Amino acid sequence: MPPQDRRQRLDALRDTIAGIERKPALIEARQRVEAEGDGFPQLPRGLVQEVYADASRDGGGSLAFALAQARSLLNTRRPSIFYVQLAQDAQALGLPYGPGLTWFGLDPASLTIVRTADMMEFLWATEEIISCRAVAAMVADIKGSPRLLNFTASRRLSMRASSNKVALFMLRYGSRQETSASHLRWRLSSQPGSKNPYDSKGLGAARWRLRLEKGRIAGQRTEWLLEWTKNGLAVFTSPSTDSSFARQSTTVPGAVSALLGDRFSEAS
Amino acid sequence: MLYLPYWATDFLKRADPGLRDAPLVLFERIKGGLRLGAVEPQLLRQGLRIGQNLADARAIFPHLVVQEMNRPALADAFEGLADWHSNASPLVSILKDVNAFGDLVLDVTGVSHLFGGEQAMLRTLLSRLRALGYTVSGAIAPTIGAAWAVSHFARSQVVENASLETILDALPVAGLRISESQISGFLQMGLTTIGQVRQRSRKQLQARFGSSLLLRIDQAFGQIEERMTPRLPPIDHHVDRKLADPVSLMDDVLMITHDLAVKLSFMLEAEGQGAQSFHLFLYRVDHKVMTLSLNSGRLTRDPHHISDLFRHRAQRLGGEYDAGFGIDMVRLAASSIEQLDQVQTGAFSDESGLVDIDRLADRLASRLGTAAVLKTELLASHVPERAARLVPAQAAAAAVSVQTPLLQRPLRLLPFPEQVAITAQVPDGLPALMIWRRAPYRLTKGQGPERLGGEWWRQRARLKLVEPPPPKKPEPGEKPEQPSYVPDLPLCEPFAGTRDYFIVEDGEGRRFWVFRQGLYGSGQQTTWYLHGIFP
Numbered sequence: 001m002p003p004q005d006r007r008q009r010l011d012a013l014r015d016t017i018a019g020i021e022r023k024p025a026l027i028e029a030r031q032r033v034e035a036e037g038d039g040f041p042q043l044p045r046g047l048v049q050e051v052y053a054d055a056s057r058d059g060g061g062s063l064a065f066a067l068a069q070a071r072s073l074l075n076t077r078r079p080s081i082f083y084v085q086l087a088q089d090a091q092a093l094g095l096p097y098g099p100g101l102t103w104f105g106l107d108p109a110s111l112t113i114v115r116t117a118d119m120m121e122f123l124w125a126t127e128e129i130i131s132c133r134a135v136a137a138m139v140a141d142i143k144g145s146p147r148l149l150n151f152t153a154s155r156r157l158s159m160r161a162s163s164n165k166v167a168l169f170m171l172r173y174g175s176r177q178e179t180s181a182s183h184l185r186w187r188l189s190s191q192p193g194s195k196n197p198y199d200s201k202g203l204g205a206a207r208w209r210l211r212l213e214k215g216r217i218a219g220q221r222t223e224w225l226l227e228w229t230k231n232g233l234a235v236f237t238s239p240s241t242d243s244s245f246a247r248q249s250t251t252v253p254g255a256v257s258a259l260l261g262d263r264f265s266e267a268s
Numbered sequence: 269m270l271y272l273p274y275w276a277t278d279f280l281k282r283a284d285p286g287l288r289d290a291p292l293v294l295f296e297r298i299k300g301g302l303r304l305g306a307v308e309p310q311l312l313r314q315g316l317r318i319g320q321n322l323a324d325a326r327a328i329f330p331h332l333v334v335q336e337m338n339r340p341a342l343a344d345a346f347e348g349l350a351d352w353h354s355n356a357s358p359l360v361s362i363l364k365d366v367n368a369f370g371d372l373v374l375d376v377t378g379v380s381h382l383f384g385g386e387q388a389m390l391r392t393l394l395s396r397l398r399a400l401g402y403t404v405s406g407a408i409a410p411t412i413g414a415a416w417a418v419s420h421f422a423r424s425q426v427v428e429n430a431s432l433e434t435i436l437d438a439l440p441v442a443g444l445r446i447s448e449s450q451i452s453g454f455l456q457m458g459l460t461t462i463g464q465v466r467q468r469s470r471k472q473l474q475a476r477f478g479s480s481l482l483l484r485i486d487q488a489f490g491q492i493e494e495r496m497t498p499r500l501p502p503i504d505h506h507v508d509r510k511l512a513d514p515v516s517l518m519d520d521v522l523m524i525t526h527d528l529a530v531k532l533s534f535m536l537e538a539e540g541q542g543a544q545s546f547h548l549f550l551y552r553v554d555h556k557v558m559t560l561s562l563n564s565g566r567l568t569r570d571p572h573h574i575s576d577l578f579r580h581r582a583q584r585l586g587g588e589y590d591a592g593f594g595i596d597m598v599r600l601a602a603s604s605i606e607q608l609d610q611v612q613t614g615a616f617s618d619e620s621g622l623v624d625i626d627r628l629a630d631r632l633a634s635r636l637g638t639a640a641v642l643k644t645e646l647l648a649s650h651v652p653e654r655a656a657r658l659v660p661a662q663a664a665a666a667a668v669s670v671q672t673p674l675l676q677r678p679l680r681l682l683p684f685p686e687q688v689a690i691t692a693q694v695p696d697g698l699p700a701l702m703i704w705r706r707a708p709y710r711l712t713k714g715q716g717p718e719r720l721g722g723e724w725w726r727q728r729a730r731l732k733l734v735e736p737p738p739p740k741k742p743e744p745g746e747k748p749e750q751p752s753y754v755p756d757l758p759l760c761e762p763f764a765g766t767r768d769y770f771i772v773e774d775g776e777g778r779r780f781w782v783f784r785q786g787l788y789g790s791g792q793q794t795t796w797y798l799h800g801i802f803p
Binding site: 057058059060061063064065067076077078079080087090091093094095096097098099100101102103104108109111112113114115116117121124125128129132133134135189190191192193199201202203206207208228 | 620621622623624625628629631632635636640641642643644645646652655656658661672674675676677678679680681682683684686698704705707712713714715771773775776777778779800801802803
């Protein structure tokens with residue numbers, strides 16, 4: 001069999017399997033992403049991504065990773081990001097803080113915070129939000145492993161998210177992993193931040209190591225070392241080398257320049 | 269005006285069929301004694317009276333059925349009856365001047381034609397209450413005072429403006445809604461009817477009985493307008509659906525609500541208006557009204573949206589929903605009405621998602637409660653926990669944004685700062701070791717301090733003022749100078765609420781926002797807190 005035919009047949013078979021599994025978004029992710037270069041790809045809408053951090057003390061990093069992606073999905077037709085949390089978890093996890101969002105480069109007015117009383121309402125609110133086609137992204141912050149959030153529930157959410165093209169980020173904590181129907185699963189761990197050029201004891205940019213544990217994007221790559229710059233997420237190659245300002249930083253498409261990015265959410 | 273003189277006993281007899289033929293009296297404890305509070309009419313005719321000792325009454329009628337009077341419960345039930353009467357007139361109130369329950373005022377201006385005239389309306393109102401077993405008398409009159417007097421002391425009738433004075437003059441003085449002592453005063457004077465009182469000069473009456481009497485007379489005869497405060501807020505737009513057979517399932521009610529919402533939207537559309545508040549009144553067969561109210565974030569008249577909101581609101585109701593023996597009328601009303609122009613959808617509309625977002629927030633708030641759907645509002649304050657606050661998303665649209673300086677702030681803030689143990693190499697230096705939630709963190713990097721002072725103007729403290737000049741000796745003929753007023757507040761301690769904030773990073777790259785309350789060397793105890801988490 002000539003390699004051309006073989007490849008076509010393989011592609012056709014993959015499409016069929018994906019059609020059976022009804023995961024059109026994942027195919028789209030793979031196809032779109034392969035064209036990008038070395039940097040962190042911009043993931044399309046409609047994906048359910050689980051971001052696992054080791055403990056609730058790492059919640060800052062996982063929220064930042066989710067918001068950094070969500071920020072680039074905002075536009076006038078989808079002007080809003082929703083954040084859902086159980087009311088009882090507020091002290092343990094902390095609530096998104098307006099001035100901090102401004103510093104991060106996200107207009108606090110575009111983030112709506114929903115605090116529910118129990119897990120039943122939490123799931124209802126999640127489903128209601130991702131059914132709305134004017135929502136750019138939704139961040140669900142879940143502490144522990146509630147029994148209601150089983151495979152059936154997550155399958156329901158992932159189908160709803162991909163049919164409405166809403167990005168759903170589920171922030172989870174701990175090392176225990178449950179079966180879920182999410183498209184991608186990340187494991188996020190903090191890395192020592194970059195050096196501050198003016199102060200050896202001072203703080204530079206925040207860095208995280210992201211390991212892709214489930215799903216596939218951009219070929220076979222499963223590990224990224226990311227750095228948060230004001231332009232978006234940048235890749236640095238190894239923890240030892242230091243990123244300078246002139247480094248090739250992949251700007252997340254759609255993000256505005258650093259000067260504007262401080263105060264305004266981008267409007268594309 | 270409807271007067272239900274035996275409401276207490278009638279109501280209990282209706283609620284409990286076992287009491288129907290029993291001689292029922294209600295007692296209450298007054299000054300340590302048990303006295304009759306309500307007596308049913310038959311026993312009143314046989315010689316019992318209100319206020320009588322319970323033991324005396326028992327001696328006269330050994331077979332009395334006696335219950336303790338629960339005034340709050342009775343008043344509550346009467347309010348339910350009053351609300352139910354809003355199916356006759358939108359303006360209903362309870363007259364509480366004399367008694368907490370028993371007197372019902374309906375403003376029938378512009379309503380009576382729906383019942384075929386005032387006579388027919390009065391007959392309908394009275395007969396439907398009598399059919400339920402209540403003793404009731406009523407009157408329709410130009411003033412509230414006149415209606416009260418006629419309903420209490422004459423047969424039920426409609427009083428016209430022309431015959432108002434002749435009818436009122438013949439009634440006893442108690443019809444003026446005056447106190448017991450005033451009535452007995454009139455009896456001592458030998459005045460029994462209102463007409464006799466009115467022949468006396470007003471000055472003498474005021475000197476003896478006070479101005480309240482004159483006010484009541486003027487109100488009854490219409491010289492002074494008396495106002496009623498309706499129990500339910502007045503509503504401009506409403507649609508009703510009367511049902512031949514009562515329904516009890518919530519699903520049926522919601523279907524009717526959708527029909528009504530369609531009707532209401534036609535009504536609003538014809539006037540080019542939209543509403544923000546919607547109220548659903550469910551009239552139960554047993555004279556209670558259930559009210560569901562909700563708000564929408566922006567003006568709307570979309571029937572699907574309205575009925576969606578009520579569906580979500582009903583799900584939150586859960587066990588509270590009790591249809592009793594059924595619901596026989598449903599009313600959907602709109603308030604907070606303002607002009608809402610038609611918008612063209614299609615070619616030239618901006619495809620902004622804001623409308624959909626507001627509707628989503630409405631739906632979430634109708635199910636989860638308004639306090640659950642929040643937006644951040646930035647305030648002009650440098651204290652971190654006061655610089656932002658969460659407000660309901662529906663109210664946040666109108667808020668004015670303030671320009672705040674761009675500061676490095678954490679992405680997550682703990683609602684309450686948590687105390688941590690911190691050791692530093694030198695007292696004023698960067699923190700080196702932290703114990704938070706029983707886990708140690710070795711802090712390798714740090715940035716700070718950022719010193720934030722307390723808001724002394726919120727602590728009710730006063731700044732140390734310049735010493736006032738010593739008072740001059742008053743020269744003869746001059747008024748002594750008043751010393752300037754200095755409020756008696758504690759002096760301001762400039763460093764009392766001062767915090768030093770540090771951003772610290774541990775060996776694994778986690779970043780926290782910690783602060784030290786109190787300054788080293790100021791003699792106070794210093795305490796460290798963790799306030800936020802950086803990415």
